[in-house]
Amino acid sequence: MDDERILERERLQIEQIRQLESEELQVEEVEESSDDEDVQNSSGGASASVEFTYDTSLAALHSYLGEVENTHNRLAFLEGGAVLTLPLLYLEGVVLFPEARLPLRVILPNFIAAVERSLRQDDAHSIGVVRRYRDPNNGKIQFATTGTTAEIRQYRRLEDGSVNIVARGQQRFRLRRRWIDIDGAPCGEVQIIQEDSPLRTPQDAVGKLAPLSNLRMGSALQMPSLNDSHNQHSCIDGNDWDAISDGSFDSELSSAERMLHRAALISSYGSDLFEEPVSSDDEKFETSRSHLNNYEGFMHTEYSERNEEASPGVGRGALLAKQSCRRMGWGKYSVGHLRDAPRAFWPSWVYRMYDSYVLAQRAADRWKHVVRVPNMDRFVMKPDLLSFHIASKIPVSESTRQELLEIDGISYRLHREIELLESLDRIRCKTCQALIARRSDMLVMSSEGPLGAYANPHGFVHEVTTLLKTNGLAIEGFPTTEYSWFPGYAWSIADCATCETHMGWLFTATRKKLKPRSFWGIRSSQIADETR
Template structure:
């Protein structure tokens, strides 16, 4: 159930702020460049793709509150000796490790995503003398952990199965014999020919097949995205059904369990159907800890080319998948604004916590350079949010997305 906050904001810092769908005057390539990591990272060339259904032994890294999806970029700031040693080792091989989500209690198989290093800087901290590795990596393929073990040097190794990405065949292929098609059976049945017209030669109507048509699902999802924010640039979204489904999985404000359920699906059509169902039901964004209503779905917008959610890392090595919004409510500011290590160059950040339960929620960003728009926005941690799902009625069974 969604708990609403009816208290009026009294302080200027907590006012609801920016107008919906205002034009963004900002270089959206800057957040994805992760310039706060430094400009001295060395690019690593190559692309590693493993055979589907193959068995591999991979070094594993578990991060709390992070669910990496194929195609998603993730920055890392590493200084634990065993992890630094792991990165140095894989740089001499295929530059690939497995990323898992920590602290997920589930009886389901453990699912992760292979991450390939794109750029790296290995150095020693001047003050502490500790070895530090800064990394930019990208998600490649889903895998299932079959078994894992901790080596003497502390490195976590796992035997994994690379999961296949299945494609549904055309359900109407062969529905009408070529000889009948040439004689116009389909045309007489429908008055005009389209990709679903052959359904009239089967026992099921066209709308049934349409529910599993990837092109139609992607078009409906694009319309749903525009209903959230009509300034969204659809040209930046992948056109391939599988890549589109993973882009949505990484950019929808879902909790860890929902994202992992999407990763467990082997078929892009199933994934798209599930995502469409979730988007249509999502009405608001709430605090994960106390269910306080924090924002509306229409508040979501893109400050980065990659989409409304991006993964960023702080100097302490904590990775936060951060959702950008025009405005939010029910939040309290902690401390003073700072531009140090800002994920959005030109903006100063201030810590936010839930007014109701004091849970850390993210940051408020204020422009410190003129002519930047929006002048302020909110960046909330995906791991601190849950989507408010509309229920059919009281007393009904728990709703689950269509697949």
């Protein structure tokens, strides 16, 4: 039933596209008025106040490819580490990620042979997609060693022998070797990459945990055992840590090392204990280290000066801790709060730096602030999918997106994406570094996001970032609606006015009520790596 509803919705959208394409390119003469059907753009980043009537789902259909039929393929998911032979497509200007859609118009005989081999070799119709690029140092053609398997979902052979297909990325792989088979099809031996699972506490990344029963200062301050249910929780909200059996950790430390370790545990209680606003991870580290040093000094002073004040029946260590806490401004916290210290050696904020779910929330929030749509909140509980979705849609250069594809580890990929989203400001020409646009100029014209892949009649695939306005671009030729990626808009070639490099296209509306009236599409392969 779901497939039938999807097909029915697509049929309605195709009818809408045909109506748009039947419109003449001439501008209609209508009265200027504030039409009720004009809506505010909810998908344009900083350009959210632009009037918007265009249906962004139309661009995602890739109707310019014509009628394509479903291949009824069987989904195939391979185990990490599996080695297999796949037909390959070497694409320039494209980086395919898992779950991303890839439209193709295949006209080269060797690539047609690769597609045909994929369609007949198994029910999954899998093909490998590898980025092809020119080395900026020597100008030689290079092939990336990390690619993505793609499943051919829709297919149509045209009368001239070319093939139109729509594929979907599935799994990353390493390209081990490549060759040309007897039919002329490029083939390769690939190894599927084993993806890691999102973890809340990647302990291997930040150090070992110490058992509570071994953390004591001298013999007076006794800590609860691991069997104490009150302490079977993490200092990170909602995170459960594996219990560690008692060992000889404490016995292997000198008295000074035990004191420092205990101070680190106290500092790991977090910002709630210190009650100090901290603006960055570096400042948190300095704050934690400062308290640790202060704590060591206070412990020495209190022990030497007030040793005689220990009351009968009260442990000297307990009194010492209480007095030190009071001197450090922790008066409202009892020794019982110290017994509640987490079992981790490092402060909780260190663990949050590598927590996939915390990073996923940060990335989704940053995306919402910078790009706005599509909304990434639904992927927060699936950090692996979120990292791939952002990587496939973030409007950065082609080489930067290849870098994201090659990153192993969900947390590390999310870290890099957050960094890119925070630094994303200026878009420059790759050739001459001329400023083309700013982040605030982004405009999302497709439901797939601000960056999408589109095929042209000559077999080239372009990844395009859509913008409301640009600087320093010159228009070449007259607008045409033929093979337009955005139904209802005519396109014209746009070159960099400084170096005359082909930067992208200007799209202009073919009827009065279609808004925005115009926008730009910039090739990601022509965007400079530097985004600041």
